[in-house]
Amino acid sequence: MATATQSDTVGFYFDNSYLQLPTIFYQKQQPSPVKNPKLVLFNESLAIELGLNADVLKNQGAQCLAGNLLFNNSEPIAQAYAGHQFGHFNRLGDGRAILLGEHITPNNQRFDIQLKGAGRTPYSRSGDGRAALAPMLREYIISEAMHALGIATTRSLAVTTTGETVYRDAAYSGAVLTRVAASHIRVGTFQFAAANQNQVQLKALADYTIHRHFPETAVADHPYLDLLKRVIDLQASLIAKWMQVGFIHGVMNTDNMSICGETIDYGPCAFMNGYHPETVFSSIDTNGRYAFGNQPNIAHWNLIRLAESLVPLIHESEEQAISMVTECLHEYPNQFFAYWLACMRKKLGIFNEEEGDIKLVEDLLMHMQKNQADFTNTFRSLSDDAVQNSAFYQDAGFKNWLSLWKARLSRQNETFADSIPLMQSANPKVIPRNHLVEAALSAATDRNDLILFNELLMVVSKPYANIAHDAKYTQVPEPLFDAQYKTFCGT
Ligand code: AMP
Numbered sequence: 343m344a345t346a347t348q349s350d351t352v353g354f355y356f357d358n359s360y361l362q363l364p365t366i367f368y369q370k371q372q373p374s375p376v377k378n379p380k381l382v383l384f385n386e387s388l389a390i391e392l393g394l395n396a397d398v399l400k401n402q403g404a405q406c407l408a409g410n411l412l413f414n415n416s417e418p419i420a421q422a423y424a425g426h427q428f429g430h431f432n433r434l435g436d437g438r439a440i441l442l443g444e445h446i447t448p449n450n451q452r453f454d455i456q457l458k459g460a461g462r463t464p465y466s467r468s469g470d471g472r473a474a475l476a477p478m479l480r481e482y483i484i485s486e487a488m489h490a491l492g493i494a495t496t497r498s499l500a501v502t503t504t505g506e507t508v509y510r511d512a513a514y515s516g517a518v519l520t521r522v523a524a525s526h527i528r529v530g531t532f533q534f535a536a537a538n539q540n541q542v543q544l545k546a547l548a549d550y551t552i553h554r555h556f557p558e559t560a561v562a563d564h565p566y567l568d569l570l571k572r573v574i575d576l577q578a579s580l581i582a583k584w585m586q587v588g589f590i591h592g593v594m595n596t597d598n599m600s601i602c603g604e605t606i607d608y609g610p611c612a613f614m615n616g617y618h619p620e621t622v623f624s625s626i627d628t629n630g631r632y633a634f635g636n637q638p639n640i641a642h643w644n645l646i647r648l649a650e651s652l653v654p655l656i657h658e659s660e661e662q663a664i665s666m667v668t669e670c671l672h673e674y675p676n677q678f679f680a681y682w683l684a685c686m687r688k689k690l691g692i693f694n695e696e697e698g699d700i701k702l703v704e705d706l707l708m709h710m711q712k713n714q715a716d717f718t719n720t721f722r723s724l725s726d727d728a729v730q731n732s733a734f735y736q737d738a739g740f741k742n743w744l745s746l747w748k749a750r751l752s753r754q755n756e757t758f759a760d761s762i763p764l765m766q767s768a769n770p771k772v773i774p775r776n777h778l779v780e781a782a783l784s785a786a787t788d789r790n791d792l793i794l795f796n797e798l799l800m801v802v803s804k805p806y807a808n809i810a811h812d813a814k815y816t817q818v819p820e821p822l823f824d825a826q827y828k829t830f831c832g833t
Protein backbone atom coordinates (compact mmCIF):
# COMPACT_ATOMS: atom_id res chain seq x y z
CA MET A 343 0.00 0.00 0.00
CA ALA A 344 1.22 3.47 -0.86
CA THR A 345 2.04 6.03 1.78
CA ALA A 346 0.22 9.32 1.45
CA THR A 347 2.45 12.05 0.16
CA GLN A 348 0.59 14.78 2.00
CA SER A 349 0.80 13.04 5.36
CA ASP A 350 3.96 14.90 6.35
CA THR A 351 1.97 18.09 6.42
CA VAL A 352 -1.11 16.63 8.07
CA GLY A 353 0.54 16.59 11.47
CA PHE A 354 -0.05 13.01 12.58
CA TYR A 355 2.78 11.66 14.70
CA PHE A 356 2.10 7.97 14.98
CA ASP A 357 3.51 5.71 17.58
CA ASN A 358 2.34 2.11 17.66
CA SER A 359 2.94 1.00 21.23
CA TYR A 360 0.17 -1.63 21.03
CA LEU A 361 2.47 -3.63 18.76
CA GLN A 362 4.73 -4.22 21.76
CA LEU A 363 2.07 -6.44 23.31
CA PRO A 364 2.21 -10.19 22.64
CA THR A 365 1.03 -10.76 19.07
CA ILE A 366 -2.06 -12.64 20.31
CA PHE A 367 -3.61 -9.20 21.03
CA TYR A 368 -3.79 -8.01 17.41
CA GLN A 369 -3.42 -8.84 13.75
CA LYS A 370 -1.69 -6.59 11.30
CA GLN A 371 -4.36 -5.50 8.88
CA GLN A 372 -4.41 -2.89 6.13
CA PRO A 373 -7.68 -1.11 5.45
CA SER A 374 -9.37 -2.26 2.23
CA PRO A 375 -9.47 0.54 -0.35
CA VAL A 376 -12.84 1.94 -1.37
CA LYS A 377 -14.11 3.16 -4.70
CA ASN A 378 -14.67 6.85 -4.30
CA PRO A 379 -13.83 8.46 -0.95
CA LYS A 380 -15.51 11.76 -0.16
CA LEU A 381 -15.16 13.62 3.10
CA VAL A 382 -18.65 14.57 4.23
CA LEU A 383 -17.98 15.61 7.82
CA PHE A 384 -14.82 16.95 9.35
CA ASN A 385 -14.33 18.01 12.95
CA GLU A 386 -12.14 21.03 12.59
CA SER A 387 -11.95 21.95 16.25
CA LEU A 388 -10.98 18.39 17.22
CA ALA A 389 -8.33 18.35 14.49
CA ILE A 390 -6.87 21.54 15.94
CA GLU A 391 -7.01 20.13 19.49
CA LEU A 392 -5.02 17.16 18.23
CA GLY A 393 -2.39 19.45 16.72
CA LEU A 394 -3.28 18.46 13.15
CA ASN A 395 -3.24 20.66 10.10
CA ALA A 396 -6.99 20.94 9.72
CA ASP A 397 -6.92 22.61 6.30
CA VAL A 398 -4.67 20.00 4.71
CA LEU A 399 -6.61 17.13 6.23
CA LYS A 400 -9.93 18.63 5.21
CA ASN A 401 -8.91 19.35 1.64
CA GLN A 402 -6.67 16.39 0.89
CA GLY A 403 -7.38 13.84 3.59
CA ALA A 404 -10.28 11.83 2.13
CA GLN A 405 -8.07 9.09 0.66
CA CYS A 406 -6.34 8.51 3.99
CA LEU A 407 -9.49 8.87 6.10
CA ALA A 408 -11.20 6.23 3.96
CA GLY A 409 -8.21 3.88 4.23
CA ASN A 410 -7.06 4.08 0.59
CA LEU A 411 -3.73 5.58 1.58
CA LEU A 412 -1.82 5.40 4.83
CA PHE A 413 -0.54 8.31 6.85
CA ASN A 414 3.22 8.18 7.46
CA ASN A 415 4.31 5.75 10.18
CA SER A 416 0.89 4.17 10.53
CA GLU A 417 1.08 0.41 11.17
CA PRO A 418 -2.56 -0.62 10.99
CA ILE A 419 -3.89 -3.41 13.18
CA ALA A 420 -7.16 -5.01 14.17
CA GLN A 421 -7.36 -5.57 17.92
CA ALA A 422 -8.40 -8.83 19.52
CA TYR A 423 -10.92 -8.89 22.34
CA ALA A 424 -13.72 -10.97 23.74
CA GLY A 425 -16.90 -9.94 25.44
CA HIS A 426 -20.13 -10.87 27.11
CA GLN A 427 -22.83 -9.91 24.64
CA PHE A 428 -26.20 -9.86 26.43
CA GLY A 429 -24.60 -12.10 29.05
CA HIS A 430 -23.08 -14.62 26.62
CA PHE A 431 -19.33 -14.90 26.26
CA ASN A 432 -17.91 -14.63 22.73
CA ARG A 433 -14.51 -14.19 21.18
CA LEU A 434 -14.68 -11.03 19.09
CA GLY A 435 -12.14 -8.47 17.90
CA ASP A 436 -12.24 -5.53 15.53
CA GLY A 437 -14.39 -6.95 12.75
CA ARG A 438 -14.74 -3.71 10.86
CA ALA A 439 -12.46 -1.27 12.64
CA ILE A 440 -8.78 -0.78 11.98
CA LEU A 441 -6.45 1.07 14.30
CA LEU A 442 -4.13 3.27 12.27
CA GLY A 443 -1.91 3.99 15.24
CA GLU A 444 -1.57 6.17 18.30
CA HIS A 445 -1.19 9.84 17.50
CA ILE A 446 1.00 11.80 19.88
CA THR A 447 -0.23 15.39 20.16
CA PRO A 448 2.13 18.37 20.51
CA ASN A 449 1.41 18.38 24.25
CA ASN A 450 2.31 14.71 24.44
CA GLN A 451 -1.11 13.14 24.76
CA ARG A 452 -1.68 9.77 23.11
CA PHE A 453 -4.85 9.04 21.12
CA ASP A 454 -5.89 6.01 19.12
CA ILE A 455 -6.88 6.92 15.57
CA GLN A 456 -9.24 4.25 14.28
CA LEU A 457 -11.14 3.83 11.04
CA LYS A 458 -14.54 2.22 11.60
CA GLY A 459 -15.92 0.51 8.51
CA ALA A 460 -12.46 0.10 6.91
CA GLY A 461 -12.91 -3.44 5.62
CA ARG A 462 -12.68 -7.05 6.69
CA THR A 463 -10.21 -8.27 9.30
CA PRO A 464 -9.36 -11.71 10.69
CA TYR A 465 -12.06 -11.03 13.33
CA SER A 466 -14.85 -10.20 10.88
CA ARG A 467 -16.53 -13.62 11.12
CA SER A 468 -19.39 -13.42 8.61
CA GLY A 469 -19.45 -9.60 8.56
CA ASP A 470 -18.44 -7.47 5.59
CA GLY A 471 -16.17 -5.15 7.57
CA ARG A 472 -18.13 -2.16 6.35
CA ALA A 473 -20.44 0.44 7.83
CA ALA A 474 -23.44 2.30 6.47
CA LEU A 475 -23.53 6.08 6.40
CA ALA A 476 -26.45 6.68 8.80
CA PRO A 477 -24.95 4.80 11.79
CA MET A 478 -21.60 6.55 11.29
CA LEU A 479 -23.30 9.96 11.20
CA ARG A 480 -25.19 8.89 14.30
CA GLU A 481 -21.98 8.00 16.15
CA TYR A 482 -20.47 11.31 15.05
CA ILE A 483 -23.29 13.49 16.35
CA ILE A 484 -24.00 11.58 19.56
CA SER A 485 -20.35 11.26 20.56
CA GLU A 486 -19.76 14.94 19.92
CA ALA A 487 -22.92 15.80 21.87
CA MET A 488 -21.70 13.65 24.77
CA HIS A 489 -18.37 15.44 24.72
CA ALA A 490 -20.15 18.79 24.81
CA LEU A 491 -22.25 17.53 27.72
CA GLY A 492 -19.00 17.02 29.62
CA ILE A 493 -19.12 13.22 29.49
CA ALA A 494 -15.98 11.20 28.76
CA THR A 495 -16.29 9.70 25.30
CA THR A 496 -14.50 8.65 22.19
CA ARG A 497 -14.59 11.47 19.64
CA SER A 498 -15.36 11.64 15.95
CA LEU A 499 -12.90 13.32 13.62
CA ALA A 500 -14.47 12.64 10.24
CA VAL A 501 -16.98 10.73 8.19
CA THR A 502 -16.01 9.74 4.66
CA THR A 503 -18.40 8.16 2.21
CA THR A 504 -16.94 5.30 0.22
CA GLY A 505 -18.89 5.44 -3.04
CA GLU A 506 -19.77 1.80 -2.36
CA THR A 507 -22.99 0.14 -1.32
CA VAL A 508 -23.39 -1.88 1.84
CA TYR A 509 -26.15 -4.43 2.09
CA ARG A 510 -28.11 -4.85 5.30
CA ASP A 511 -31.91 -5.11 5.32
CA ALA A 512 -31.60 -2.94 2.19
CA ALA A 513 -28.84 -1.26 0.20
CA TYR A 514 -27.18 1.74 1.87
CA SER A 515 -24.31 4.14 1.14
CA GLY A 516 -21.10 2.98 2.76
CA ALA A 517 -19.03 5.21 5.03
CA VAL A 518 -15.96 5.22 7.26
CA LEU A 519 -15.85 7.01 10.61
CA THR A 520 -12.53 8.25 12.00
CA ARG A 521 -12.73 7.62 15.72
CA VAL A 522 -10.40 9.16 18.27
CA ALA A 523 -10.06 7.48 21.67
CA ALA A 524 -7.75 7.60 24.68
CA SER A 525 -7.45 3.90 23.86
CA HIS A 526 -9.58 1.00 22.72
CA ILE A 527 -8.66 -1.29 25.61
CA ARG A 528 -11.92 -2.82 26.77
CA VAL A 529 -13.11 -4.96 29.66
CA GLY A 530 -13.38 -7.53 26.87
CA THR A 531 -9.66 -7.17 26.07
CA PHE A 532 -8.93 -8.46 29.59
CA GLN A 533 -11.50 -11.21 29.18
CA PHE A 534 -9.76 -12.23 25.95
CA ALA A 535 -6.42 -12.40 27.79
CA ALA A 536 -7.91 -14.32 30.71
CA ALA A 537 -9.69 -16.79 28.43
CA ASN A 538 -6.32 -17.73 26.91
CA GLN A 539 -5.17 -18.76 30.40
CA ASN A 540 -1.72 -17.40 29.78
CA GLN A 541 -0.60 -15.33 32.72
CA VAL A 542 2.34 -13.78 30.88
CA GLN A 543 -0.01 -12.35 28.27
CA LEU A 544 -2.50 -11.18 30.87
CA LYS A 545 0.25 -9.46 32.83
CA ALA A 546 1.58 -7.82 29.66
CA LEU A 547 -1.85 -6.34 28.97
CA ALA A 548 -2.32 -5.17 32.56
CA ASP A 549 1.16 -3.61 32.65
CA TYR A 550 0.55 -1.93 29.30
CA THR A 551 -2.78 -0.53 30.52
CA ILE A 552 -1.25 0.73 33.75
CA HIS A 553 1.63 2.34 31.89
CA ARG A 554 -0.70 3.98 29.37
CA HIS A 555 -3.60 5.09 31.57
CA PHE A 556 -2.76 4.78 35.25
CA PRO A 557 1.01 5.23 35.63
CA GLU A 558 0.70 6.18 39.31
CA THR A 559 -0.76 2.70 39.93
CA ALA A 560 2.54 1.06 38.95
CA VAL A 561 4.07 1.99 42.29
CA ALA A 562 1.07 0.99 44.42
CA ASP A 563 1.39 -1.95 46.84
CA HIS A 564 -1.01 -3.95 44.68
CA PRO A 565 -0.84 -2.46 41.17
CA TYR A 566 -3.39 -4.82 39.61
CA LEU A 567 -5.87 -4.37 42.42
CA ASP A 568 -5.33 -0.65 42.10
CA LEU A 569 -5.99 -0.92 38.36
CA LEU A 570 -9.33 -2.58 39.13
CA LYS A 571 -10.16 0.12 41.68
CA ARG A 572 -9.39 2.86 39.17
CA VAL A 573 -11.60 1.31 36.50
CA ILE A 574 -14.43 0.81 39.02
CA ASP A 575 -14.19 4.46 40.02
CA LEU A 576 -14.12 5.72 36.42
CA GLN A 577 -17.14 3.63 35.48
CA ALA A 578 -19.10 4.69 38.58
CA SER A 579 -18.49 8.30 37.64
CA LEU A 580 -19.24 7.75 33.94
CA ILE A 581 -22.55 5.95 34.46
CA ALA A 582 -23.65 8.63 36.97
CA LYS A 583 -23.12 11.20 34.21
CA TRP A 584 -25.16 9.15 31.73
CA MET A 585 -27.94 9.06 34.32
CA GLN A 586 -27.67 12.81 34.74
CA VAL A 587 -28.57 13.48 31.09
CA GLY A 588 -30.93 10.58 30.32
CA PHE A 589 -28.48 8.73 28.08
CA ILE A 590 -29.19 5.09 27.31
CA HIS A 591 -26.15 3.32 25.86
CA GLY A 592 -28.24 0.42 24.66
CA VAL A 593 -25.56 -2.25 24.29
CA MET A 594 -23.40 -2.34 27.40
CA ASN A 595 -21.70 -5.58 26.45
CA THR A 596 -18.31 -5.98 28.13
CA ASP A 597 -16.58 -5.41 24.78
CA ASN A 598 -18.25 -2.01 24.68
CA MET A 599 -16.89 -0.88 28.05
CA SER A 600 -13.67 1.06 27.82
CA ILE A 601 -11.02 0.62 30.53
CA CYS A 602 -10.19 4.31 30.57
CA GLY A 603 -13.77 5.32 31.32
CA GLU A 604 -14.83 6.73 27.97
CA THR A 605 -18.25 6.08 26.52
CA ILE A 606 -17.62 3.87 23.50
CA ASP A 607 -19.56 2.25 20.67
CA TYR A 608 -22.56 4.31 19.74
CA GLY A 609 -24.86 1.74 18.25
CA PRO A 610 -28.42 1.61 19.50
CA CYS A 611 -27.96 4.42 22.02
CA ALA A 612 -30.68 7.01 22.57
CA PHE A 613 -31.72 9.80 24.91
CA MET A 614 -34.77 9.43 27.08
CA ASN A 615 -37.64 11.88 26.71
CA GLY A 616 -40.37 11.12 29.28
CA TYR A 617 -38.77 9.79 32.44
CA HIS A 618 -39.16 6.08 33.05
CA PRO A 619 -36.36 3.88 34.37
CA GLU A 620 -37.47 0.99 32.17
CA THR A 621 -36.97 2.98 28.97
CA VAL A 622 -35.41 0.85 26.21
CA PHE A 623 -35.14 1.66 22.51
CA SER A 624 -32.80 -1.02 21.23
CA SER A 625 -34.60 -3.42 18.92
CA ILE A 626 -32.67 -6.40 20.26
CA ASP A 627 -32.86 -5.59 23.97
CA THR A 628 -36.13 -7.44 24.41
CA ASN A 629 -35.65 -8.11 28.13
CA GLY A 630 -34.54 -4.60 28.99
CA ARG A 631 -31.11 -5.76 30.15
CA TYR A 632 -29.70 -2.38 29.12
CA ALA A 633 -32.71 -0.23 30.10
CA PHE A 634 -32.00 3.27 31.42
CA GLY A 635 -32.43 2.37 35.08
CA ASN A 636 -30.44 -0.87 34.78
CA GLN A 637 -27.25 0.80 33.59
CA PRO A 638 -25.61 1.15 37.03
CA ASN A 639 -26.23 -2.55 37.78
CA ILE A 640 -25.00 -3.69 34.39
CA ALA A 641 -21.82 -1.68 34.82
CA HIS A 642 -21.35 -3.54 38.12
CA TRP A 643 -21.92 -6.88 36.37
CA ASN A 644 -19.35 -5.93 33.72
CA LEU A 645 -16.84 -4.86 36.37
CA ILE A 646 -17.22 -8.25 38.04
CA ARG A 647 -16.17 -9.79 34.68
CA LEU A 648 -13.11 -7.51 34.69
CA ALA A 649 -12.27 -8.53 38.26
CA GLU A 650 -12.58 -12.23 37.38
CA SER A 651 -10.14 -11.69 34.53
CA LEU A 652 -7.63 -9.98 36.81
CA VAL A 653 -7.80 -12.58 39.62
CA PRO A 654 -4.67 -14.50 38.52
CA LEU A 655 -2.60 -11.30 38.81
CA ILE A 656 -3.97 -10.09 42.11
CA HIS A 657 -2.63 -12.75 44.48
CA GLU A 658 -1.00 -16.15 44.16
CA SER A 659 -3.74 -17.57 46.38
CA GLU A 660 -6.92 -17.55 44.33
CA GLU A 661 -9.01 -17.44 47.48
CA GLN A 662 -7.14 -14.40 48.72
CA ALA A 663 -7.39 -12.72 45.30
CA ILE A 664 -11.14 -13.29 45.17
CA SER A 665 -11.59 -11.83 48.60
CA MET A 666 -9.54 -8.76 47.62
CA VAL A 667 -11.46 -8.06 44.42
CA THR A 668 -14.79 -8.77 46.10
CA GLU A 669 -14.09 -6.06 48.63
CA CYS A 670 -13.48 -3.54 45.81
CA LEU A 671 -16.55 -4.63 43.89
CA HIS A 672 -18.71 -4.24 47.01
CA GLU A 673 -17.73 -0.60 47.07
CA TYR A 674 -19.03 0.08 43.57
CA PRO A 675 -22.72 0.65 44.46
CA ASN A 676 -21.71 3.21 47.10
CA GLN A 677 -19.28 4.91 44.71
CA PHE A 678 -21.90 5.08 41.99
CA PHE A 679 -24.52 6.38 44.40
CA ALA A 680 -22.20 9.09 45.71
CA TYR A 681 -21.45 10.30 42.16
CA TRP A 682 -25.11 10.11 41.21
CA LEU A 683 -26.27 12.03 44.28
CA ALA A 684 -23.62 14.69 43.71
CA CYS A 685 -24.91 15.09 40.12
CA MET A 686 -28.50 15.22 41.32
CA ARG A 687 -27.73 17.83 43.98
CA LYS A 688 -26.24 20.01 41.24
CA LYS A 689 -29.28 19.45 39.06
CA LEU A 690 -31.42 20.75 41.91
CA GLY A 691 -29.13 23.69 42.73
CA ILE A 692 -28.10 22.24 46.08
CA PHE A 693 -24.64 23.16 47.41
CA ASN A 694 -24.56 21.49 50.81
CA GLU A 695 -25.67 18.05 51.99
CA GLU A 696 -28.74 16.99 53.93
CA GLU A 697 -29.87 13.44 54.49
CA GLY A 698 -33.30 14.24 53.11
CA ASP A 699 -31.81 15.08 49.70
CA ILE A 700 -32.06 11.48 48.60
CA LYS A 701 -35.79 11.43 49.24
CA LEU A 702 -36.20 14.82 47.56
CA VAL A 703 -34.58 13.46 44.37
CA GLU A 704 -36.47 10.17 44.52
CA ASP A 705 -39.78 11.97 44.98
CA LEU A 706 -39.16 14.20 41.98
CA LEU A 707 -38.34 11.18 39.83
CA MET A 708 -41.45 9.40 41.12
CA HIS A 709 -43.67 12.37 40.13
CA MET A 710 -41.90 12.60 36.76
CA GLN A 711 -42.45 8.91 36.09
CA LYS A 712 -46.12 9.12 37.05
CA ASN A 713 -46.65 12.07 34.70
CA GLN A 714 -44.24 10.93 31.98
CA ALA A 715 -42.61 14.30 32.38
CA ASP A 716 -39.77 15.08 30.03
CA PHE A 717 -36.45 14.41 31.79
CA THR A 718 -34.45 17.20 30.16
CA ASN A 719 -37.07 19.94 30.09
CA THR A 720 -38.31 19.32 33.62
CA PHE A 721 -34.88 19.73 35.18
CA ARG A 722 -34.03 22.71 32.99
CA SER A 723 -37.35 24.40 33.76
CA LEU A 724 -36.48 24.50 37.47
CA SER A 725 -33.82 27.11 36.80
CA ASP A 726 -35.40 28.77 33.78
CA ASP A 727 -38.38 29.97 35.76
CA ALA A 728 -40.52 28.17 33.22
CA VAL A 729 -41.76 25.42 35.44
CA GLN A 730 -45.29 26.80 35.74
CA ASN A 731 -45.67 26.64 31.95
CA SER A 732 -45.46 22.86 31.79
CA ALA A 733 -48.39 20.46 31.91
CA PHE A 734 -46.52 18.68 34.70
CA TYR A 735 -47.09 21.78 36.89
CA GLN A 736 -50.78 20.89 37.05
CA ASP A 737 -49.91 17.78 39.07
CA ALA A 738 -50.63 18.42 42.76
CA GLY A 739 -47.85 16.07 43.84
CA PHE A 740 -45.30 17.95 41.77
CA LYS A 741 -46.53 21.34 43.04
CA ASN A 742 -46.10 20.10 46.57
CA TRP A 743 -42.64 18.82 45.69
CA LEU A 744 -41.73 22.27 44.36
CA SER A 745 -42.48 23.86 47.70
CA LEU A 746 -40.41 21.23 49.53
CA TRP A 747 -37.57 21.89 47.09
CA LYS A 748 -37.76 25.64 47.60
CA ALA A 749 -37.75 25.11 51.35
CA ARG A 750 -34.67 22.92 50.93
CA LEU A 751 -32.90 25.65 48.93
CA SER A 752 -33.69 28.17 51.65
CA ARG A 753 -31.70 26.03 54.12
CA GLN A 754 -28.37 26.74 52.43
CA ASN A 755 -26.24 29.87 52.50
CA GLU A 756 -26.38 30.40 48.77
CA THR A 757 -29.25 32.30 47.18
CA PHE A 758 -31.45 31.07 44.34
CA ALA A 759 -29.41 33.34 42.04
CA ASP A 760 -26.35 31.31 43.06
CA SER A 761 -28.18 28.05 42.34
CA ILE A 762 -29.13 29.01 38.81
CA PRO A 763 -25.65 28.69 37.21
CA LEU A 764 -25.03 25.47 39.14
CA MET A 765 -28.27 24.01 37.82
CA GLN A 766 -27.65 25.24 34.31
CA SER A 767 -24.26 23.55 34.32
CA ALA A 768 -25.87 20.19 35.12
CA ASN A 769 -29.21 20.40 33.30
CA PRO A 770 -28.75 20.60 29.54
CA LYS A 771 -31.18 22.77 27.66
CA VAL A 772 -30.77 20.68 24.53
CA ILE A 773 -29.89 17.05 23.92
CA PRO A 774 -29.79 15.21 20.59
CA ARG A 775 -33.42 14.11 20.78
CA ASN A 776 -34.12 10.91 18.90
CA HIS A 777 -36.68 12.38 16.50
CA LEU A 778 -34.34 15.23 15.57
CA VAL A 779 -31.41 12.86 15.04
CA GLU A 780 -33.57 10.62 12.85
CA ALA A 781 -34.81 13.57 10.78
CA ALA A 782 -31.23 14.77 10.29
CA LEU A 783 -30.04 11.30 9.30
CA SER A 784 -32.92 10.83 6.85
CA ALA A 785 -32.18 14.14 5.14
CA ALA A 786 -28.50 13.21 4.92
CA THR A 787 -29.00 9.71 3.56
CA ASP A 788 -32.18 10.12 1.48
CA ARG A 789 -31.49 13.55 0.02
CA ASN A 790 -27.76 14.01 0.47
CA ASP A 791 -28.63 17.04 2.54
CA LEU A 792 -26.50 17.69 5.61
CA ILE A 793 -28.07 21.03 6.54
CA LEU A 794 -30.33 19.63 9.26
CA PHE A 795 -27.49 17.47 10.55
CA ASN A 796 -25.05 20.36 10.79
CA GLU A 797 -27.63 22.62 12.44
CA LEU A 798 -28.41 19.97 15.04
CA LEU A 799 -24.70 19.34 15.56
CA MET A 800 -24.15 23.02 16.22
CA VAL A 801 -27.05 23.22 18.68
CA VAL A 802 -26.04 20.12 20.68
CA SER A 803 -22.45 21.35 20.80
CA LYS A 804 -23.50 23.99 23.37
CA PRO A 805 -26.02 22.02 25.40
CA TYR A 806 -25.90 24.00 28.63
CA ALA A 807 -25.81 27.51 27.16
CA ASN A 808 -28.73 29.81 27.63
CA ILE A 809 -29.31 30.30 23.92
CA ALA A 810 -32.73 31.04 22.41
CA HIS A 811 -33.01 28.22 19.88
CA ASP A 812 -35.75 27.41 17.44
CA ALA A 813 -38.44 25.83 19.62
CA LYS A 814 -38.12 22.52 17.77
CA TYR A 815 -34.89 21.74 19.62
CA THR A 816 -36.59 21.66 23.01
CA GLN A 817 -39.95 20.26 21.97
CA VAL A 818 -40.70 16.70 22.94
CA PRO A 819 -41.92 14.37 20.19
CA GLU A 820 -45.48 13.06 20.02
CA PRO A 821 -45.91 10.31 22.63
CA LEU A 822 -46.41 7.79 19.83
CA PHE A 823 -42.92 8.47 18.54
CA ASP A 824 -41.27 7.05 21.65
CA ALA A 825 -43.67 4.12 21.80
CA GLN A 826 -42.65 3.08 18.31
CA TYR A 827 -39.04 4.22 18.21
CA LYS A 828 -36.46 1.48 17.76
CA THR A 829 -32.69 1.73 17.51
CA PHE A 830 -30.36 -0.76 15.89
CA CYS A 831 -26.83 -1.99 16.45
CA GLY A 832 -25.76 -0.29 13.25
CA THR A 833 -23.79 -3.17 11.77
P1 AMP B 1 -20.78 -3.87 18.06
O1 AMP B 1 -22.18 -4.33 18.24
O2 AMP B 1 -20.61 -2.74 17.10
O3 AMP B 1 -20.09 -3.61 19.35
O4 AMP B 1 -20.00 -5.09 17.35
C1 AMP B 1 -19.85 -6.36 17.93
C2 AMP B 1 -18.82 -7.15 17.16
O5 AMP B 1 -19.25 -7.38 15.82
C3 AMP B 1 -17.46 -6.47 17.06
O6 AMP B 1 -16.48 -7.48 17.15
C4 AMP B 1 -17.50 -5.86 15.68
O7 AMP B 1 -16.21 -5.66 15.16
C5 AMP B 1 -18.28 -6.89 14.90
N1 AMP B 1 -18.96 -6.30 13.73
C6 AMP B 1 -19.99 -5.43 13.73
N2 AMP B 1 -20.35 -5.12 12.47
C7 AMP B 1 -19.53 -5.79 11.64
C8 AMP B 1 -19.39 -5.88 10.21
N3 AMP B 1 -20.18 -5.22 9.39
N4 AMP B 1 -18.41 -6.67 9.73
C9 AMP B 1 -17.61 -7.36 10.55
N5 AMP B 1 -17.69 -7.32 11.89
C10 AMP B 1 -18.64 -6.54 12.44
Ligand code: MG
Binds near residue numbers: 597598607
Ligand atom coordinates in the same frame (compact mmCIF):
# COMPACT_ATOMS: atom_id res chain seq x y z
MG1 MG C 1 -18.40 -2.94 19.95
